[in-house]
Amino acid sequence: MIEFHxxxxxxxxxxxxxxSVLELLREQLLxxxxxxxxxxxxxxxxxxAIGEVTADGELRYHSANACIMPAHQLQGRHLVTVEGLADGEQLHPCQAAMVECHGxxxxFCTPGIVMSLFTLHEEQRLRPSPLTPERLEAALGGNLCRCTGYRPIRDAALAMNEMPGHQPRWLDNSSELAEQLAVNVGEDLKNEDDTTFHQPHTLDQLVTLRSRYPDARLVAGGTDLWLEQTQHLADFARVIDVTRVDELCHIQPGDDGEGRQGWWVGAAVTYANLEPxxxxxxxxFAxxxxRLGSAQVRNRGTLGGNVANASPIGDTPPVLLALDARLRLTGPSGSREIAAADFFHAYKxxxxxxxxxxxxxxxxxRQFEGKAERQLKVWKLSKRREDDISAVLGAFxxxxxxxxxxxxxxxxxxxxxxxxxxxxxxxALEGHAPNAEAFAAARKALAGDFSPMSDVRGSAEYRSHSAAALLERLRLLIASQSATTSHPASATTSEEVMLHAYAH
Known part of the structure; x- marks a missing residue:
């Protein structure tokens, strides 16, 4: 049973x-x-749009893809659809702007675009700030218009904040709605025999459920797991949702037990919350x-899910390996910490x-006492600039x-x-100057480090050639940075050697 607004x-x-939320809306709620x-x-x-009550009691909305969001994650949330914005002929400003600008x-795509604009409008209403091209791209990058109507859609986004329009009654009563949503609902440990979707609220509860149902599927953002349902029609017998586990939802400064300072990121922290x-x-990395996914994906997907999914083409694990990240695993016997490099054994x-x-x-x-600052560079090769799976990703x-x-x-x-x-x-590079000779040796050694496979995203030859090319790009980058440091006047002619539309 799900209780939500x-x-x-x-x-x-x-x-x-x-x-899924989409199936719930279309097939059960009509x-x-x-x-x-x-x-x-x-x-x-x-x-x-999904409304959640923040720690300070404010109701905040974010966009989400209903097709890959588990319906049970609506528990205690406010779901807003395109039907909820207008009152008859009275349109919400984002709808009025789409009409006025011929967006x-x-x-077919309009309802989803309107909802992305609604969440952007709410963000602007509560926290006004300039609508830069980067913000517009981030807000609307997950909405495809096959009629190529992007210019008028962009015009609508820029115009909606000045557009008169109807504000839904529930939006005027946000405080009252937040109080109703804040009621603690969803703990189902007392009636676990009556449900197949569990939402533990503490780490102890999660460990208990994991021990009791080792075959249950864990879900956080659902941005990968729910594809098994939509693309392969999987029928999950039992699901444990980790998004309500308080210990998994925070970022805490601390150390790794080996003297390194940094941050412990809870496995259920979303990309959007990690980004700052x-x-x-x-x-x-940000x-x-x-490049990993749209705003809808970043609002729901989690770093922990990307790691635990153990896909060989997951975008964040190579970066964590490059940073010498560590992982904390928890079970009935307690917690243990391991190097990220020791987590992945074989495919999945x-x-x-x-x-x-x-x-x-x-x-x-980045900075450890007595050491030079750590540098990081990440390059992703994929067929599309945004929202695509990588063929090769290098993190250095x-x-x-x-x-x-x-x-x-x-x-x-x-x-x-x-x-x-x-x-x-x-x-081949450790302890050497970053010159052409050292990198030539590194590229030669790289050929023996991997035996890539061929698939629909690229042949083994393409992958080997691309990986070697990324090492050469790294050499050029370091040389460019050194030239800029030595000769600041030449900074404008020593830019990074890349297309910023495809790598950064």
């Missing part, structure tokens, strides 16, 4: 463990304004998140025991001390059955 009204519905396009979280036609053509930390500490096989779960990921700080970390490379970490995704470091290439 829909367009300001309380709802109580029965749902199977594998049901609200068909939300459309199904790709059923994989790519097109944005099914975009809805809708065939109309990365923008400050590792901007390259930029990768925008990890260090996690059947009764364990991933609790947190340690990301070290190093320190430059007295003109020599130290603590070199070269990690790749897409080159093996697991994300892995190139040990031979690292050894």
């Amino acid at each position: 829909l367009n300001g009204r309380p709802q109580r519905v029965q749902a199977d463990a594998h049901l 609200l068909t304004g939300t459309k199904e396009g790709c059923a994989s979280g790519d097109c944005g036609a099914c975009t809805v 809708s053509q065939c109309g 930390l990365l923008e400050r500490e590792y901007p390259t 930029h990768l998140l925008h 096989q990890t260090e996690l025991a059947a009764d364990e779960c991933l609790e947190a990921i340690f990301i070290p700080a 970390s190093w320190r430059l001390d007295d003109g020599c490379l130290r603590d070199v970490r070269l990690a790749f995704g897409g080159m093996a059955g697991i994300p892995a470091r190139a040990a031979g290439a690292e050894a």
Whole structure:
């Protein structure tokens, strides 16, 4: 049973463990304004807004793909669909702007675009700030318009804040609605025999459930797991949702037990909530998140899910390997910490025991006492700029001390059955000046580090050639940085050698 609010009204519905929000809306609640396009979280036609109560009691909305969001995650939330914005002929400002700017053509994608604009409008209403091209791209990058109507849609986004329009009654009563949603609902440990979808609220409860149901599927954002349901029609017998586990939802400063300072990122922290930390500490990593998926995906997907999923082409694991990240695993016997490099065993096989779960990921700080600052560079090769799976991803970390490379970490995704470091290439660079000779040796060693496979995203030859090219790009980058440091006047002619539209 799920209890939530829909367009300001309380709802109580029965749902199977594998049901998505989109199926709940269209098939059980008969609200068909939300459309199904790709059923994989790519097109944005099914975009809805999810309202959650923050720690300070404020009701905040984010966009989400209804097709890959488990319906049970609506528990205690406010679901807003396109039907909930207007009152007859009175349109919400984002809808009025779409009409005024002729932003809708065939109309199939329009409901999802309107909902993305609604969440942007709410963000602007509560926290006004300039609508830069980057913000517009981030907000609308997950909505495809096959009629190529992007210019008028962009015009609508820029015009909606000045557009008169109707504000839904439930939006005027946000405080009252937040109080209703804040009621603690969802703990089902007392009636676990009556449900197949569990939402523990503490780590102890999660461990208990994991031990009791080792075959249950764990879900956080659902951005990968729910594709099994939409694309392969999987019927999940039992699901454990980790998004309500308080210990998994925070970022805590601390150390890794080996003297390194940094941050422990809870496994259920979303990319969107992780982004401010990365923008400050590792901007390259933050930029990768925008290549990883749309705003709808970043609002729901989690770093912990990307790691535990153990895909060889997952975007974040190579970066964590390059940063010497550590992982905290928790089970009935307590917690244990391991290096990220020791987590991945073979294709989709990890260090996690059947009764364990991933609790947190340690990301070290750039600066360690007595050492030069860590540098990080990440390059992703994919057919599309945004929202695409990588063919090859290279993540490189190093320190430059007295003109020599130290603590070199070269990690790749897409080159093996697991994300892995190139040990031979690292050894060829460690302790050497970043010159052409050293990198030539590294590229030669790289050929022996991996035996990539061929698949639909690229042949083995393409992957080997691309990985070697990324090492050469790294050499050019370091040379460019050194030239800029030595001759500041030449900075404008020593820019990074790359196309910023495809890498950063």
